[in-house]
Amino acid sequence: MTDLRLGAGILAGRLSAALIRALGAGGATTMPGRVARAVAPDLLARLGRRLMRGSVLITGTNGKTTTARLLTGILGRAGWRSIHNRAGANLPAGIAAALLAHSALDGQVRGDVGVFEVDEAALPLVVESLRPRVLVLGNLFRDQLDRYGEIDLVADRWRDALRRLEADALVIYNADDPLVADVARDFPAARTFGIADSSVRRGEALEHAADGRYCYRCGVPYRYEAVFLGHLGAYRCDSCGTARPLLTVAADNVRLRGITGSVFTLTTPVGRADVTTTLPGLYNVYNIVAAATAALTLGTTLGLVRTVVRDFIPAFGRGEQITIEGHTVYMLLAKNPAGFNEVLRTVLSGARPVVAVIAINDLTADGRDVSWLWDVDFEMLREHCRAAVVTGIRAHDMAVRLKYAGLPEEAITLEPDEERAIHCGIDLLALGEPLYVLPTYTAMLRIRDLLARRGYVRAFWED
Numbered sequence: 001m002t003d004l005r006l007g008a009g010i011l012a013g014r015l016s017a018a019l020i021r022a023l024g025a026g027g028a029t030t031m032p033g034r035v036a037r038a039v040a041p042d043l044l045a046r047l048g049r050r051l052m053r054g055s056v057l058i059t060g061t062n063g064k065t066t067t068a069r070l071l072t073g074i075l076g077r078a079g080w081r082s083i084h085n086r087a088g089a090n091l092p093a094g095i096a097a098a099l100l101a102h103s104a105l106d107g108q109v110r111g112d113v114g115v116f117e118v119d120e121a122a123l124p125l126v127v128e129s130l131r132p133r134v135l136v137l138g139n140l141f142r143d144q145l146d147r148y149g150e151i152d153l154v155a156d157r158w159r160d161a162l163r164r165l166e167a168d169a170l171v172i173y174n175a176d177d178p179l180v181a182d183v184a185r186d187f188p189a190a191r192t193f194g195i196a197d198s199s200v201r202r203g204e205a206l207e208h209a210a211d212g213r214y215c216y217r218c219g220v221p222y223r224y225e226a227v228f229l230g231h232l233g234a235y236r237c238d239s240c241g242t243a244r245p246l247l248t249v250a251a252d253n254v255r256l257r258g259i260t261g262s263v264f265t266l267t268t269p270v271g272r273a274d275v276t277t278t279l280p281g282l283y284n285v286y287n288i289v290a291a292a293t294a295a296l297t298l299g300t301t302l303g304l305v306r307t308v309v310r311d312f313i314p315a316f317g318r319g320e321q322i323t324i325e326g327h328t329v330y331m332l333l334a335k336n337p338a339g340f341n342e343v344l345r346t347v348l349s350g351a352r353p354v355v356a357v358i359a360i361n362d363l364t365a366d367g368r369d370v371s372w373l374w375d376v377d378f379e380m381l382r383e384h385c386r387a388a389v390v391t392g393i394r395a396h397d398m399a400v401r402l403k404y405a406g407l408p409e410e411a412i413t414l415e416p417d418e419e420r421a422i423h424c425g426i427d428l429l430a431l432g433e434p435l436y437v438l439p440t441y442t443a444m445l446r447i448r449d450l451l452a453r454r455g456y457v458r459a460f461w462e463d
């Protein structure tokens with residue numbers, strides 16, 4: 001392909017981005033990439049090659065956005081200019097759009113490194129195009145049922161992606177996830193991360209929503225010394241001896257402080273550091289350890305990691321704190337059973353009983369089939385939720401689910417309109433009580449949009 005064609009692709013993409021913005025049609029996070037790739041199909045590969053320090057790809061069911069943002073923050077503090085598909089546009093077109101936004105028409109890219117979150121299923125294609133320097137594999141949870149069907153299918157795609165990596169590429173993976181470990185453990189250049197502190201374990205048995213209970217080598221159930229989150233933990237197969245790999249970087253001495261964050265010790269090959277974060281929940285400890293492992297691999301210092309983690313502000317919907325009419329509102333995205341259970345645990349670890357708005361949509365990005373709600377342990381709300389306002393397209397299904405979870409009928413308010421639901425939640429608050437808003441993905445975007453119009457939050461593409 002000629003450079004002329006690359007230039008035309010960049011121009012077409014940039015024009016469409018300008019047009020989308022001029023029309024006020026949104027954040028232009030994907031469409032410019034689609035347009036540009038229609039003109040110059042190998043645009044992703046060619047622009048990616050111009051990044052002096054290469055690309056880092058981050059994938060996994062839960063935590064991609066926060067991990068990528070943390071890494072971008074750390075690298076930025078180290079003086080690297082990152083290009084990042086920030087708004088969660090994590091298919092090839094979204095990554096192309098992010099690169100386009102920082103490219104000149106002659107194909108020069110204004111950035112040192114690409115930090116791209118990648119949809120789990122799109123990984124082989126993106127690896128093939130971008131030839132990343134580092135690949136971060138987070139976790140594999142069963143997502144909404146109709147999206148990929150089987151997490152084993154996604155694992156096979158990841159195996160395929162690993163085969164396509166360049167010889168000098170490095171894989172960083174979550175050793176606490178047996179399926180992810182099975183995908184990556186034989187890769188020659190691999191580093192691992194996980195949780196070393198068994199005091200934060202949930203127990204030694206997997207919960208109902210857990211995936212990946214059986215040894216991928218021989219089919220025997222794993223024996224867990226500690227279950228941290230879903231099927232993540234310290235595990236061993238007594239039949240074939242397969243066990244959690246040794247941790248390169250680990251979180252130790254973990255102290256969870258509910259919705260306000262946590263403190264822990266980061267144990268790394270270059271030393272230990274006490275880390276404080278306002279990101280809530282154990283799932284964010286994983287995200288921080290993942291980002292730290294990648295940042296240290298790329299040559300940043302532990303001190304820098306610690307500073308950026310301390311100052312980090314959550315991404316939209318990931319524990320973000322908003323003030324509405326003097327009340328504190330926390331937005332916690334919950335998009336699959338394992339993720340939802342963690343969010344509920346985090347919310348319930350603070351003052352109880354709680355007031356929550358639960359917003360459930362069933363658009364493509366949420367999963368069209370809401371039967372996954374039955375895999376979430378809403379039963380834990382039974383004694384501890386004073387009022388639940390259910391909203392979104394599938395508000396009715398959610399109300400039924402809460403009723404079966406044992407919440408008294410008078411504690412459940414059905415309000416399909418999201419804006420009225422938020423106000424209804426606020427009206428139910430006692431002085432000083434926070435409101436927890438727990439939306440699925442598109443419900444979160446809708447609520448963000450509503451709040452942005454009222455001036456409570458910035459439009460997410462301005463983040």
Ligand SMILES: [Zn+2]
Pocket residue numbers: 215216217218219220237238239240241242
């Ligand atoms: Zn085994």
